[in-house]
Amino acid sequence: MSPVIEGFTYRRVPVADGVALNAAVGGSGPAVVLLHGFPQTHLMWRHVATGLAADHTVICPDLRGYGASDKPAETGSDTYSKRTMAADIVALARALGHERFALAGHDRGALVAFRAGLDHPEAITHLACLDVLPTLDMWNVMRGVRASVGWHLYLMAQPAGLPEQMIAAVPDAFFGSFLDQWTADPAAIPAEVRTAYLTACREAIPSIVADYRASAGIDVAHDEADRAEDVRLRMPVTVVQQDWGAALGYDAAALWRSWSDDLRHHTTSAGHFMAEEAPAEIIGRLRELLSRQGLAPTPQ
Known part of the structure; x- marks a missing residue:
């Protein structure tokens, strides 16, 4: 049996025509949605989710194309755009009764969260992005x-x-290489969770590739359009990253400040899978973010 987040209830929620998301829901109180990264599923939040559920309603979905969520065929550049995936998340939260919610994402999920913050400021009260740069800045x-x-x-x-053909030839070696190379603590991803990740990825190769393909095309175009119009994140923002800026020669905090006037940027000694390697640290960062005063909702 595949591992689950202990104490959480699992729901299958329609969010768009022909697309439903698998989501683990637990706790009570103000809503926090947690979005997973690659090559993972919602399980990456298992420690953080239970820690936050003491006083929040915590919603951990599998993104479209991942895990047990639907994996529509890529019929155009927008099928797996971060704009489409962000709209999924807003629809999910609303279907569960939450018009406004805090949103945190890691890796691919952080790119979805970033886009949700730009496209849906009326819905997102607080935003956290773990170990990414916005798509436009990443490519630059x-x-x-x-x-x-x-x-x-x-x-x-x-x-x-x-x-897709290349990855399908050696899927466990391909996806497993990132689980091996990007962690500073291999014990943080136990065997049963690693198996669940690899199984989920094997079953989602076309949609995972489509997600990444969108980030080299339509997602860049969306970021460029927002940059040209000076569209910015209007809610409190927290970013937690490894010190990639030092490694690759750029100022990560400055890049994030170009999108947010209310930013707190932190580096961590944990590896890429920081929510699994250092959950107490991430819970602390998220609780600090949630304590900050956000702006009033945008009138509709």
Whole structure:
């Protein structure tokens, strides 16, 4: 039996035509939605979710295309755009009775959370992004041999067909390599959770690649349009990252400040999978964020 978040109830919630999301829901109080990264599922939040559920309603979905959520065929560039995936999350929260909610995302989920913050400021009260840069900034800093850490970004940016075939030939080796290389504490992802991640990824290769392909195309266009119009995040924002800026030669905090006037930027000694490696630290950062005073909702 696949592992679950202890004490949480699982729901299957329709969010768009023909698309339903799998979501674990627990606790009571103000809503917090937690979005997972790659190559993971909602299970990555198992420690943080139970820690926050003491005084919050915590919602942990599998993103569209991942885990036990629906995986629609890529019929156009927007099928897996972060704008579409962000709309899924707002629809999910509303279906569960939450018009306004705090949102935290890790890796791919952080890109969805960032887009939700820009597109739906009336819904997002607080925003946390773990170990990413906004898509436009990410591509701008990825250059030179030091950027080889992001080789998978370029592979999955290619037209449909070859990337999927290559990954399908050695799926456990491909997805497992990131679980091995990106963690500072291998014990943080026990065998049963690792197996669940690899199984979920094997079953979602086309949709995972489509998600990454969108980030090399339509997601960049959306960020560029917002940058040109000076659209900014209007809610309190917390970013927690490894010190990638020092490694790759850029000022991560400055890049994030270009999108937010109410930013607190932190670096961590944990590895990429920080919610599993250092859950107490991440719970603390999220609780500090949730204590900050947000702006009034945008009139509709």
